Ligand code: HEC
């Protein structure tokens with residue numbers, strides 16, 4: 001694997017990025033502009049990371065060309081995730097974007113092309129392990145349903161990165177060769193490619209070469225996503241663990257609730273975690289396992305709400321592994337626990353983007369099963385799929401409003417970009 005824990009660094013404290021507001025100049029990919037600011041922090045990337053970064057932010061790599069990059073749906077200023085609402089259908093350019101968002105769901109390169117899932121953060125994704133089944137439960141794999149298993153390349157992030165360029169609701173290329181042709185036609189890519197992979201030629205002369213070089217694109221993106229520019233470990237929480245930040249009373253109370261009464265750490269702690277295990281350095285707040293927590297449908301989902309999203313079952317049902325395939329029904333409606341790092345920067349939450357604030361998320365965990373409870377006077381929608389729903393760990397936690405606010409305050413300590421007092 002190209003990524004490693006060695007890449008972790010506290011050196012990147014790019015605070016300037018996070019005070020830029022969303023008002024962007026027309027015709028500039030807003031993510032790219034933010035990224036230029038990031039570049040000024042002088043992080044030193046290796047050649048393969050630099051190659052991956054250039055690819056990640058390159059809006060030429062869409063069809064039609066010039067309208068969408070990976071960063072369009074995984075923007076640094078919102079924690080490498082997507083946006084809430086941006087006008088769509090080409091009108092997005094008024095807001096400085098080429099493509100829009102509806103209720104947390106991103107529009108593809110083709111105007112009006114929408115999937116039904118929210119972009120999770122691409123930060124810390126490189127740490128999600130290869131998919132595994134221990135006879136009881138599945139862990140690992142990227143995408144909400146784990147279908148980028150990582151089994152072929154040994155890296156979930158490298159395999160994941162091969163998907164969006166070809167997906168018709170994302171960057172929409174007809175095949176790997178057309179992505180590689182765009183890289184070949186750009187001198188700066190050839191130089192980086194040579195530095196990264198030892199050859200200045202991107203061989204596309206036959207199918208085998210095309211597929212091998214397309215894998216290299218995935219590996220380069222994996223290297224960038226694994227760099228200290230993306231996986232920053234620069235949050236208050238990290239500073240707290242390093243003894244450089246003292247939590248205020250509300251944050252400290254939130255942390256205690258997270259680990260105890262609210263039970264968040266049953267799932268938002270790395271595998272093997274339990275209520276008694278202290279946080280580890282670099283904690284990701286994710287067990288990498290799959291759960292159905294009873295999320296209601298997002299009524300405004302532009303990708304449609306015709307049938308419940310099968311989640312993990314959708315992938316398992318198509319797997320070549322017959323043992324896995326037999327597990328599909330039991331895993332219907334389950335989604336992988338996401339990391340909570342940078343979640344305070346996100347604009348929408350859950351696999352379908354149904355919630356719009358952390359306050360709403362925590363209130364949902366607290367009151368999903370309380371009759372009449374809801375948000376803004378509207379009762380919670382019916383869970384999308386009941387048979388596999390977790391009815392033990394959450395739903396009626398009995399937290400007071402002040403305790404809910406404390407949990408939210410603790411969640412916000414996980415956002416990267418804390419610079420701390422000058423030392
Ligand atoms: C049109 C918006 C869009 C574009 C463009 C896009 N993504 Fe995504 N990304 C998504 C959505 C939506 C998901 C979740 C899809 C699913 O789970 O089925 C996702 C999932 C991911 C994940 C998995 C995270 C996790 O926790 O499972 C990573 C990593 C990622 N994208 C990186 C990339 C990269 C790299 C590119 C460019 C090659 C890219 N994305 C382009 C919307 C987008």
Ligand code: HEC
Pocket residue numbers: 120121258262263264265266267268290291292293295335336337338339340343346348349350351352358361362365366390393394407411
């Ligand atoms: C039973 C396991 C479980 C427990 C307990 C749990 N979570 Fe989650 N959490 C998940 C899963 C799974 C998802 C994704 C669910 C989906 O989208 O369908 C999630 C999603 C989230 C998200 C949205 C992340 C995003 O990127 O959209 C937040 C925020 C969150 N949880 C916070 C909490 C807090 C705070 C608690 C405690 C009050 C908690 N969770 C308890 C499993 C759990």
